[in-house]
Amino acid sequence: MAALIIGWDPGQPGWTGVYAADVETVRRTGVVRQEWQVPGDPALVEGLDVWLLAVGARPAQHGLIGHGTLAAIRSPTCSEAGSVEIDVDLDLLLPRGDQVPCADVAGRLPDLRTGEPPVRFIDGPAELAVRMLWAEANPPDRASLDPLPGALPASAVRRVPVNGFERDQDLRRVAMAHRGSVCHACGLDPEQVYGIEGPAVMQVHHITPHAHLEAGYEVDPLVDLIPLCPTCHVVAHSRWPEPYGVEDIRTMLRGAGFLRGSVLTPEQLESEAAAARILGT
Structure with a gap:
């Protein structure tokens, strides 16, 4: 080259x-x-x-x-x-x-x-x-x-259009500082799963309807951006022109038998097993 x-x-x-x-x-x-x-x-x-x-x-x-x-x-x-x-x-x-x-x-x-x-x-x-x-x-x-x-x-390299509100790192930092780094759809806590570097994988989803994106619109990261894990974010954008909302994704997860919650650590699993032995169950 x-x-x-x-x-x-x-x-x-x-x-x-x-x-x-x-x-x-x-x-x-x-x-x-x-x-x-x-x-x-x-x-x-x-x-x-x-x-x-x-x-x-x-x-x-x-x-x-x-x-x-x-x-x-x-x-x-x-x-x-x-x-x-x-x-x-x-x-x-x-x-x-x-x-x-x-x-x-x-x-x-x-x-x-x-x-x-x-x-x-x-x-x-x-x-x-x-x-x-x-x-x-x-x-x-x-x-x-x-x-x-x-x-x-x-x-x-190929240049593709992206949602600038979702890719702006300053806006992302503000949104996550306000809402936390847990996925608001599936509940994934990336820090618990992947360690201290985990929150870096979290993305933000822009929820303002396209019809409201008029000239002069300014994004409010505290209101318009919701933290989602990469998987849920892709699911959100799998519908066009209006993406799925957070509640839509939660409904999908419930329908598939998914339960929101956290992954138990080995120590927590051991404690549960010990409690079961004490109770004789």
Whole structure:
């Protein structure tokens, strides 16, 4: 697989908008588009992985700071012979100061120059090395099924629409702090079953009817988001357009002979057995 590394000097014009605001936009919506001027090359194809490398006058701020894909190739520019304008859909931007240091990048790509904005194609072992470095430096949220943008080659990734209210980690934390980490449908307590890391698997279900999602709607995580285990969450969304509610799922479980409750620990089972022996039952 091939990829393109674009050097970006934050001290120079060229970024459309405000970088810090775009970091938040990517976090909320998943993508932000930027335009770049690069040398024309037959290797430029839509869908190509693009890495953003911060360079410039402040070496302490040099490093890998973003990932995206080449969305479109425009006509050659008039300002510089042999150059083309491209659109890059950036799907992960790190805040300034959180970039992967150039010292680490140089350890994988020792011939990469960071003193001036480079535009460079990489493939084979070099492309894999950059991707692995990025994945190691930016672990995803615990229990996330979504790969970190850039951790997989573009050919292995497909973008799908999701409910942003259910995927927003800040909203999820607020909802679970308010309602707890037990599934509100089946009663699964993930911490009791899987240990201290268990609550990380819990998801939140957005219960506001679609008809109420008008322009200007703002989600209230204390009211609109309900903790569900992954299985019950899939069941909830198995009906369209209006998902099943929590009570609907509870009714299904009761009809199947399922009883809400908790899993007994070995100590509790031993205590029950001892009580039965004492009672002679």
